[in-house]
Amino acid sequence: MSSVLIGVENISTPKWAKVGRRAASVSLGKALRSLPEAIRVVLRLAWRTSPRLTVLAGVVHVLSGCVTAFGLLATADVFSALLRDGPTPERLASSLPALAVVVASYATRALLDAAVATVESSLRPRVTRAANDEVTAVLVRAELLAFEDADFRELARQGGRHGVRSLESSLRHLADLVSSCITMVAAIVTVGLLDAWLAPALLLAALANAWASARVSKLRYEHFLDSVTRNLRKGVVEEVATHREFALERHALTLQERLLGEHRRIADSLMEDEIRMAHRTNMVRLGGRALAGLGTGIAYVVLGLLLHTGGMELALAGTALLAMRTGFSSLSTTTRSVNALYEDSFYIDFYRKLLAEGAERAQKSSPVTAPPDPELITLTNVTFTYPGKDTPALDDVSLTVRRGEVVALVGENGSGKTTLGKVLTGLFPTTSGTVHWDGVDLADADTTSVHSSIAVIAQDPAQWPMTARRNVTVGRLEREDDDAWQDAVAKSGADEVLATLPAGPDTVLSRQFNDGQDLSGGQWQRMGIARGMYRDAAVLVADEPTAALDAKAEARVFEGLRQATARRTTILVTHRLANIRNADRIVLLDQGRIVEQGTHDELMALRGHYFELFELQASAYRGNLLAQPAQAG
Numbered sequence: 001m002s003s004v005l006i007g008v009e010n011i012s013t014p015k016w017a018k019v020g021r022r023a024a025s026v027s028l029g030k031a032l033r034s035l036p037e038a039i040r041v042v043l044r045l046a047w048r049t050s051p052r053l054t055v056l057a058g059v060v061h062v063l064s065g066c067v068t069a070f071g072l073l074a075t076a077d078v079f080s081a082l083l084r085d086g087p088t089p090e091r092l093a094s095s096l097p098a099l100a101v102v103v104a105s106y107a108t109r110a111l112l113d114a115a116v117a118t119v120e121s122s123l124r125p126r127v128t129r130a131a132n133d134e135v136t137a138v139l140v141r142a143e144l145l146a147f148e149d150a151d152f153r154e155l156a157r158q159g160g161r162h163g164v165r166s167l168e169s170s171l172r173h174l175a176d177l178v179s180s181c182i183t184m185v186a187a188i189v190t191v192g193l194l195d196a197w198l199a200p201a202l203l204l205a206a207l208a209n210a211w212a213s214a215r216v217s218k219l220r221y222e223h224f225l226d227s228v229t230r231n232l233r234k235g236v237v238e239e240v241a242t243h244r245e246f247a248l249e250r251h252a253l254t255l256q257e258r259l260l261g262e263h264r265r266i267a268d269s270l271m272e273d274e275i276r277m278a279h280r281t282n283m284v285r286l287g288g289r290a291l292a293g294l295g296t297g298i299a300y301v302v303l304g305l306l307l308h309t310g311g312m313e314l315a316l317a318g319t320a321l322l323a324m325r326t327g328f329s330s331l332s333t334t335t336r337s338v339n340a341l342y343e344d345s346f347y348i349d350f351y352r353k354l355l356a357e358g359a360e361r362a363q364k365s366s367p368v369t370a371p372p373d374p375e376l377i378t379l380t381n382v383t384f385t386y387p388g389k390d391t392p393a394l395d396d397v398s399l400t401v402r403r404g405e406v407v408a409l410v411g412e413n414g415s416g417k418t419t420l421g422k423v424l425t426g427l428f429p430t431t432s433g434t435v436h437w438d439g440v441d442l443a444d445a446d447t448t449s450v451h452s453s454i455a456v457i458a459q460d461p462a463q464w465p466m467t468a469r470r471n472v473t474v475g476r477l478e479r480e481d482d483d484a485w486q487d488a489v490a491k492s493g494a495d496e497v498l499a500t501l502p503a504g505p506d507t508v509l510s511r512q513f514n515d516g517q518d519l520s521g522g523q524w525q526r527m528g529i530a531r532g533m534y535r536d537a538a539v540l541v542a543d544e545p546t547a548a549l550d551a552k553a554e555a556r557v558f559e560g561l562r563q564a565t566a567r568r569t570t571i572l573v574t575h576r577l578a579n580i581r582n583a584d585r586i587v588l589l590d591q592g593r594i595v596e597q598g599t600h601d602e603l604m605a606l607r608g609h610y611f612e613l614f615e616l617q618a619s620a621y622r623g624n625l626l627a628q629p630a631q632a633g
């Protein structure tokens with residue numbers, strides 16, 4: 001038997017990471033050309049949040065770069081004046097105006113730096129907020145099916161986390177780049193004006209640095225993509241090894257040490273890769289520094305030769321030296337900023353992909369509205385396949401449900417009952433075939449208009465971290481109807497839950513808050529049923545609504561549902577066949593297909609698959625004294 005505890009060895013690489021991999025493998029030059037796109041995204045966001053601050057940030061950065069360049073040229077004048085021939089006091093006096101300009105430029109630079117910091121600290125949080133807002137909005141508005149797609153969920157995590165963080169940091173890197181570029185250009189021009197041979201040497205150093213930085217970023221990005229699936233695995237193991245939901249079985253099955261071992265195994269492989277990557281990047285950096293050093297060396301040799309051969313005066317050589325030093329320092333800031341921006345650009349790309357994919361997967365908004373209380377729901381040759389799956393969960397299903405009908409969906413585990421409930425109510429779009437509510441094809445209808453008319457009671461209802469009252473009224477927030485609330489909590493059995501809570505309906509149902517309270521599985525289910533009943537929608541889907549309820553509560557809920565069904569279309573998914581004997585129609589699914597349908601009596605007379613299932617359950621009751629039919633409700 002395999003020593004691997006969790007079968008997560010073969011998690012496939014998400015689609016977005018494969019695309020990223022291709023992007024990472026393109027040539028460096030091509031990759032660098034993608035930088036402007038990332039910069040455009042940042043500037044667009046900054047502009048949208050505050051055009052005034054964006055312009056101001058640009059202006060202060062350009063000014064700060066210009067002032068530095070100006071200071072450099074003024075310093076050159078100071079040198080020229082100081083190193084000229086003549087008596088020292090005279091040389092000092094003649095250098096004073098240039099010296100004053102240098103001092104003024106330093107002072108201005110300091111003021112501008114303060115202005116830069118002020119503008120940036122106002123702009124950056126705005127950009128982060130806007131980026132966060134875009135991510136949240138796109139996720140909130142995404143269709144339900146998007147959340148069934150593991151690739152999309154992972155892209156949301158990466159684009160939301162890394163992407164937004166990179167957008168924020170890229171603003172700072174962009175600002176640094178603008179001012180350091182201006183200073184560097186000023187230094188290269190100054191050096192080039194002094195002697196044409198010095199500039200290429202300086203450029204060689206610049207290019208070597210830039211190459212090494214970009215190469216390092218590319219390696220790091222490739223490493224990130226390589227470790228995506230392993231990090232996913234580590235996340236899965238971490239979850240089962242530390243989260244509360246698994247705690248009971250983890251302890252009862254004494255799996256703690258095995259899980260720890262699994263975690264260590266994946267973490268070790270990640271660590272080894274990290275170390276390998278660090279060695280490779282160090283080598284690349286070393287190569288880059290060697291080349292840059294060569295460029296610097298050549299520049300100094302050229303300078304020495306010029307001085308030696310009398311090709312340049314000492315005063316000008318001093319200026320050249322200063323300009324070169326400034327050039328090298330701004331060069332390192334420039335390469336650092338380009339490098340950081342280049343790295344940011346990959347993650348900003350995830351962010352862009354997330355927004356693009358999110359927009360594609362947005363809920364449909366359309367002028368076509370679904371009828372609020374459909375007379376007929378018609379499925380024609382409906383096939384539905386989950387994202388990433390090959391076999392359909394629903395296969396050529398045709399079904400018509402009338403208003404007021406109670407249709408029970410039965411069948412073995414995985415036969416497609418839950419999926420059919422979701423397709424029928426427009427929660428999932430069909431892969432092929434159509435769902436019509438009266439004359440309206442749900443594929444054309446406004447999603448919100450469809451969902452407004454449905455209520456879903458899930459087997460595993462959401463545990464909203466709100467008060468108990470809100471947990472019910474959230475079913476229809478715009479409704480303020482005390483009678484309906486009383487009715488819903490009475491029919492669902494939630495009233496008994498409320499009676500046990502310290503602050504009754506005002507108790508917050510979440511352990512995350514002070515004085516918050518958690519509920520048992522069955523109690524949460526009662527709250528979910530009350531919520532579905534309070535929603536009072538035209539089409540109700542109850543998916544195993546009573547699976548966690550005791551027999552008394554179950555009987556009460558079915559009586560409540562029976563009273564309420566006269567006014568609405570009810571789709572009931574259940575395995576407890578005794579509860580659906582009175583359903584108007586029973587639809588039996590097998591491997592995504594409808595294999596039998598009719599009333600209980602018709603299906604029993606058919607002596608087919610339903611008959612078999614029913615007899616099996618009935619005989620279990622008959623043969624077991626502990627579960628007499630009267631007790632089972």
Ligand SMILES: Nc1ncnc2c1ncn2[C@@H]1O[C@H](COP(=O)(O)OP(=O)(O)OP(=O)(O)O)[C@@H](O)[C@H]1O
Nearest residue numbers: 148386389393411412413414415416417418419420
């Ligand atoms: N989120 C999902 N992603 C991929 N496949 C899914 C997903 N949910 C269900 N399936 C698959 O679709 C098929 C139908 O599932 P469905 O949940 O509709 O069955 P069911 O009849 O309601 O089962 P059960 O009685 O166990 O609740 C199954 O093969 C299941 O594995």
